[in-house]
Amino acid sequence: DTEVTQTPKHLVMGxxxxxxxxxxxxxxxRAMYWYKQKAKxxxxxxxxxxxxxxxxxxxxxxxxxxxxPNSSLLNxxxxxxxxxxxxxYLCASSQDxxxxxxxxxxxxxxxxxxxx
Amino acid sequence: QKExxxxxxxxxxxxxxxxxxNCTYSDRGSQSFFWYRQYSGKSPxxxxxxxxxxxxxxxxxxxxxxxxxxxxxxLIRDSQPSDSATYLxxxxxxxxxxxxxxxTLLTVNP
Numbered sequence: 001d002t003e004v005t006q007t008p009k010h011l012v013m014g015x016x017x018x019x020x021x022x023x024x025x026x027x028x029x030r031a032m033y034w035y036k037q038k039a040k041x042x043x044x045x046x047x048x049x050x051x052x053x054x055x056x057x058x059x060x061x062x063x064x065x066x067x068x069p070n071s072s073l074l075n076x077x078x079x080x081x082x083x084x085x086x087x088x089y090l091c092a093s094s095q096d097x098x099x100x101x102x103x104x105x106x107x108x109x110x111x112x113x114x115x116x
Numbered sequence: 117q118k119e120x121x122x123x124x125x126x127x128x129x130x131x132x133x134x135x136x137x138n139c140t141y142s143d144r145g146s147q148s149f150f151w152y153r154q155y156s157g158k159s160p161x162x163x164x165x166x167x168x169x170x171x172x173x174x175x176x177x178x179x180x181x182x183x184x185x186x187x188x189x190x191l192i193r194d195s196q197p198s199d200s201a202t203y204l205x206x207x208x209x210x211x212x213x214x215x216x217x218x219x220t221l222l223t224v225n226p
Contacts, residue, residue, distance in 0.1 A: 033214075042204055042216035043160065056213065090159055097212060104150055105206075105214055107159040 003027050004108035006091050012114045015081060021111045023074040023091030031097035032074040033105060034066060035090040043090055049074060050097040081115045088112055119143060120207050122217035130225050135192040137203050137220050142186065145210030149181055149188045152204040154219065160204055164190060195224045 004025045013019050023032065031050045035043035048056035049068040057066075063085075065077040074091055092105040121140045129135045137151075148167050152160035164179040166172045166188070172179045178191040188207075192199055205217040 042218050045213055045215070048213075088159075104148075104162050104165050106162065107152075110159045 004091055004093055004106055006089075006108035006111050008111060009109065010112045010114075012116060013078065013081065014116055015083075017081075018077070018079045020078065021076040021089055021091075021113075023076075023108055024072055025093040025106075025108075026072055027093065027095075027106070028071075029093035029095050029106075030071060031094045032068065033092040033094075034074070034076050035092060035107075037088045037090055037110075039087075047076075048097060055097065078113075081113075083115050086113055086115045119209070119215050120205055120217035122203075122205050122220050124218055125221040126223055127220055128223045128225060129195050131195060131197060133195050133224075135195045135199065135222055135224070137190040137192075137205075137222065139188045139190075139205030139207075139217055140186055141188070141205075141207045141209075143207070143209045143211075144183075144186065146186075146207045147210070148208040149179070150206040150208070150214070151177075151179060151188075151190045152206060152216075153199075154202045154204055156202075163203075192222075195222075197224050197226050200224050 007022045034046040037043045046060045047066045052068045063080050067075040088110045090110045091108045094105045095103040150165045151163045154160045166179040166181045176193045180189045202219040204219045
């Protein structure tokens with residue numbers, strides 16, 4: 001079982017809906033990540049939070065809005081998505097994201113998102 | 117040149133054989149190297165990580181790193197059908213981003 005918990009496991013939403021993906025970790029990690037993975041493709045980085053501050057935004061469209069309420073929680077707010085946004089959304093955490101950090105990412109089980 | 121390159125496979129080996137998975141990377145400032153295993157429909161699972169040149173062994177798995185050649189490999193000894201999965205090479209680059217290769221699909225035949 002993973003120590004990074006994502007909810008919901010599956011989500012179906014229409015293009016006019018607003019929904020949120022949630023991620024929680026209790027390992028004391030200070031860096032948290034959102035990745036997007038399409039079928040038969042590798043995970044692609046979307047956002048990185050380090051010490052609750054957004055440190056990397058990979059030019060993600062504004063219909064995806066991340067939020068880090070505290071060091072254990074990470075949300076991804078979704079609004080006006082397109083069918084091509086359907087994918088597996090993966091949350092991950094690591095102890096740190098500082099320069100020279102060698103610490104591996106631990107992934108949650110993901111949320112399978114379908115946009116209709 | 118792609119940032120992280122892997123042969124997409126599929127790589128097919130008989131049960132009990134050694135599976136050899138390879139990865140090259142372009143960023144010479146890359147600091148850390150990881151191998152993840154991903155079963156179909158599941159999330160990536162960390163298998164090995166390596167930071168220094170040379171070999172690192174953990175059970176049936178051995179990671180090898182050659183920074184001069186910008187090359188990382190994963191050897192799986194005594195391959196089992198349960199090892200059948202996609203293996204993702206990931207590189208922590210100088211821009212503090214973890215970048216994945218496209219993955220190699222491994223099939224271990226009973």
